[in-house]
Amino acid sequence: MYGWIWRNLPGNAWVKALISLLLILAVVYILFQYVFPWAEPLMPFNDVTVDNQ
Amino acid sequence: MRVIVRTVSELCITVGTLIVLFVVYVLFWTGVRADSAMNEQIDQLHRQWSKGSVRPAAAAPGEQTVTATRPSPYYYGRAFAIMYIPRLGFTWNKPVLEGTGRDVLAQGLAHYAGTAQLGRAGNFAVAGHRRTYGDPFKDFPALRPGDAVVLTDGTTWFTYRIDKGPYKTVPTDVEVIDPVPRKSGYTRPGRYLTLTTCDPEWGHSHRLIVWAHLDSTQSVEAGEPEALRR
Known part of the structure; x- marks a missing residue:
């Protein structure tokens, strides 16, 4: 893949x-x-409120 | 055969690099972006306040509001106050913005729309990131009853004192931001403050809560409140 890119x-x-x-x-x-x-929003670090469920 | 092995290994390296880059983005880049956004919000507030276009101060507790000034409304995504919590560090200060959308939380602390305004009767509820986006509430579990949470809206300093927390609950427990939260131990209506963040640090299974009551207010002309003096 990378070799092909390099050659082209x-x-x-x-x-x-x-x-x-x-x-x-x-x-x-x-x-x-x-x-x-x-x-990033699919990760769990964003849920800090109690009413957005 | 060799082509297949090579392609598969190249794919693995690519995926690995992607994961490392994503970790760099989450741990480092969101913090860089959030810090600059928060500083920008705070600078903007200071500029706005120095121009004198500030909202009327809320009445002090116990004081009878004869003139009954209507509170000027908060606008979604707009910063309206700066919060200081000495326990989280003497240089710790963050802007408080209206609304709890993702875009708002990426720029500072977020005031639950629909809860009381700063310093007014009811429950002034604020959410903040525990991790990522500048880690504003990273040391949230270090908060103890008696700790000061100081806010200013440009005209008045509001000093809240923490009464209970950190209290661990589940995300659906919306009662914690009620005007008189049942679990807080408060029995009568008053001027309260609620802070919420996530728990565990990188997870979203629970929330950490602290509750505070309005302890004192003073105008900005009177200088910084005692809680902020070193």
Whole structure:
């Protein structure tokens, strides 16, 4: 999977490394901005009130 | 064969990384976001109060309100007070916002809509996160009867004294925020305060409660109340 991505990135090794880094950052950003805020309320740490059941 | 093994191991590493990132998000990132949101709320309150646009102070206990000023309403998601609890640390201070939605709890302590306003007759009930989002009520079990819970709305300092707690109950026990909570030991209507958070620390099976009564009030011109002096 990762090998396939690496082989299909353009340019030489340096360019590939740079693009990989940007891809990783983009994925982390999407996770922190959209995916985790959605998943976090499914965890039990949020229930601190007595009437929201 | 080799391709399958490689793909499966890559998937495992990916899932592992995802879990680690999620833990970082919950333990660290929500705290960073909440701390900045709370500081922003407190700064905003101080700015608003220094401009002089403050709501009328509630009457002191026992004092007859002849003019009977109507309390200005709280608006959902809007901060209206700052809470200080010396037992949780001398620098511990958090904004109190109206409403108990998730979005509100992510920015500070949350006042149960429908319970009494700050300093007024009835039960002023506030919820806060035990863990995550800045861990405001992390040391909740350390609260003891006699501890001060001090709040200010910009014009008045309200000093509540804890009478009972931490009391452990179940999430459906909505009686704890009644005007006169049955389990609190209070028998007559008065000016009370209820704090709620979750228990155990990372779970949601129970709630921890403390109850307090309004002990004294003073105007902000009179300086900080005794409970906040070191």
